[in-house]
Amino acid sequence: MSNIFLCLIILLLIVRSQLRVKPLRRSLFTLPLLLLFYAIYLAAQAHVQPGEGISLALSALLGSGVGLFQGRLTRVYVDNSVWMMAGSWAGLAVWLLSIPLRFIVRYGFVELSGIDVVLTGAQAYVPFLFSIAGILLGKVLMLSLLYPEQMRAAAVGTFKHHRAR
Numbered sequence: 001m002s003n004i005f006l007c008l009i010i011l012l013l014i015v016r017s018q019l020r021v022k023p024l025r026r027s028l029f030t031l032p033l034l035l036l037f038y039a040i041y042l043a044a045q046a047h048v049q050p051g052e053g054i055s056l057a058l059s060a061l062l063g064s065g066v067g068l069f070q071g072r073l074t075r076v077y078v079d080n081s082v083w084m085m086a087g088s089w090a091g092l093a094v095w096l097l098s099i100p101l102r103f104i105v106r107y108g109f110v111e112l113s114g115i116d117v118v119l120t121g122a123q124a125y126v127p128f129l130f131s132i133a134g135i136l137l138g139k140v141l142m143l144s145l146l147y148p149e150q151m152r153a154a155a156v157g158t159f160k161h162h163r164a165r
Contacts, residue, residue, distance in 0.1 A: 019087025069138075069142075
């Protein structure tokens with residue numbers, strides 16, 4: 001029963017995070033890269049074999065596709081001269097529907113292919129780091145394509161919107 005309660009709390013925190021309005025910040029770029037580099041580091045430390053490496057790359061690619069779609073559903077606007085972004089219920093639905101995809105890659109592809117897996121036990125979270133990094137990278141890529149000036153300002157740390165006089 002306590003596991004169900006914990007899962008519900010985590011799910012509510014994720015829902016809140018997905019729907020929360022937040023300013024465009026430099027961390028939109030740095031967080032996914034840090035996650036990806038850390039995931040690669042952990043996979044290298046675990047001596048991942050080529051087959052499992054392919055599944056990790058596939059997780060990141062599928063995550064990028066989900067992130068691109070989420071980025072398309074994210075609204076960017078100005079509030080009190082600050083560029084803001086807001087998630088949507090549709091973006092949350094895309095994220096929730098992507099969870100089975102991650103499990104299919106992690107367990108279906110790997111198991112059906114007979115790939116030897118070293119990322120188990122305490123390291124079983126590493127494939128999900130690849131997926132999350134892919135989602136975040138895809139989202140920032142789509143936002144950069146849709147809102148280049150705003151994302152450039154976020155990348156260099158100038159978040160304010162300057163109105164033409």
